[in-house]
Amino acid sequence: MKHIMSKHEYNGWTNYETWAVAIWLNSNQDSHHYWREQARICVEQAPRTDAVLRGKTTAQEAAKYFLAEQLKEEIAEGAPDVFQGAYSDLLKAALGMVNWDELADAYLQKAEETNAPFGPVIYSYRRAQAIEDGVLVDVSETAGEAGIKYPTALTAAVWQKYVVVPEGVEAQDERGRLWDILWMLRCAIVKDERTETSRLDFRLLVRNDNRRPQEVTLKAVCGPGDDAEPVITVMLPDED
Numbered sequence: 001m002k003h004i005m006s007k008h009e010y011n012g013w014t015n016y017e018t019w020a021v022a023i024w025l026n027s028n029q030d031s032h033h034y035w036r037e038q039a040r041i042c043v044e045q046a047p048r049t050d051a052v053l054r055g056k057t058t059a060q061e062a063a064k065y066f067l068a069e070q071l072k073e074e075i076a077e078g079a080p081d082v083f084q085g086a087y088s089d090l091l092k093a094a095l096g097m098v099n100w101d102e103l104a105d106a107y108l109q110k111a112e113e114t115n116a117p118f119g120p121v122i123y124s125y126r127r128a129q130a131i132e133d134g135v136l137v138d139v140s141e142t143a144g145e146a147g148i149k150y151p152t153a154l155t156a157a158v159w160q161k162y163v164v165v166p167e168g169v170e171a172q173d174e175r176g177r178l179w180d181i182l183w184m185l186r187c188a189i190v191k192d193e194r195t196e197t198s199r200l201d202f203r204l205l206v207r208n209d210n211r212r213p214q215e216v217t218l219k220a221v222c223g224p225g226d227d228a229e230p231v232i233t234v235m236l237p238d239e240d
Contacts, residue, residue, distance in 0.1 A: 012134060017097040019134055021075065022106065023156050026133045035071070039107035042067045060108075068104035076100075106133070126226045127153070136233065137163075139178060143232070146182040148189065151225060152232040154181070155239055158218060166208050180204055185220055185234065198222050201237070 013019040025031050046052060046063035057065075076095040130136040136153040143152035154163065162181060165172045181204060188202035200220045205213035217237055225231035 012132075014099040014102055015097055017094050018099045018102055021098050022103060023134055025103070026130075026135050035107050038070060039063075039067055039104070042070075043108065063108055064101060064104045067107060068100040071103055072098075072100045127231065128226055139182065142175075142178055143182050143185075146179065146186045148182060148186050148232065150222065150230045150232050152182070152185075152234065154178075154234045155236065157236050157239060158234055161236070162206050162208075162216065162218075168210070169208065170210055172207060177206070180206070181218065181234065185218075185232075188220075 010016045010019045013022060025035055042063040043059075046059040046066065049062050049066075051057045052059050052062050076098065127136065131138045131153060135156055137156065137159045138151070138153050140151045140153070143150075158181070163174050163178050165174060165177065184202055184204040185200075188200055192200060198221060200222075201217055202220065203215055203217050206216050207213040218234055219237055219239075220232050220234050222230055222232050
């Protein structure tokens with residue numbers, strides 16, 4: 001199963017580095033709310049900037065520029081100096097690959113969505129938005145093939161750790177690794193179908209190297225979706 005959009009290189013984003021920063025920002029409620037608020041402030045202030053008043057740029061472009069610069073300054077230039085030598089160079093190189101304009105665009109779009117007549121929503125993060133942002137990966141089609149009738153998604157952490165094939169690992173592919181997760185979930189559901197619970201832990205074997213597979217535990221949570229319909233989310237045991 002390929003999760004790469006035609007106009008982008010990694011999960012709908014320019015590259016892995018940009019996607020990773022987007023996931024990090026959106027996986028934390030405080031961070032997500034903070035940057036949506038900064039986007040709103042940039043939208044409000046942009047029309048009053050000198051460049052816009054002189055007609056050198058549009059308010060939209062000014063807002064994107066200021067937000068992208070703020071993202072870069074606070075995240076890249078403000079990164080703690082916890083590494084030395086090659087590790088420090090690699091971190092700086094990775095942050096240098098991030099498309100800050102694309103991240104700014106994403107938050108500006110959210111700011112526009114929440115600019116309602118009765119004021120902005122303080123915090124509302126729908127499942128559809130989480131899938132669009134890459135926080136969740138929709139695997140409902142494959143889940144249906146495995147016999148799971150509810151819409152199903154994996155967290156980005158599960159996808160990255162147990163679906164994406166680690167570099168150098170032989171005789172593995174994403175489609176097969178995803179099928180293993182969903183089939184074992186389906187088996188666990190069938191086994192415990194008489195138990196009324198919203199959480200189900202299940203185990204499977206995963207090979208992330210060229211040695212023997214290792215047993216891992218995942219949890220599936222069934223809850224209401226955006227329209228109160230039952231949906232399933234597969235997470236790491238320590239994820240909420």
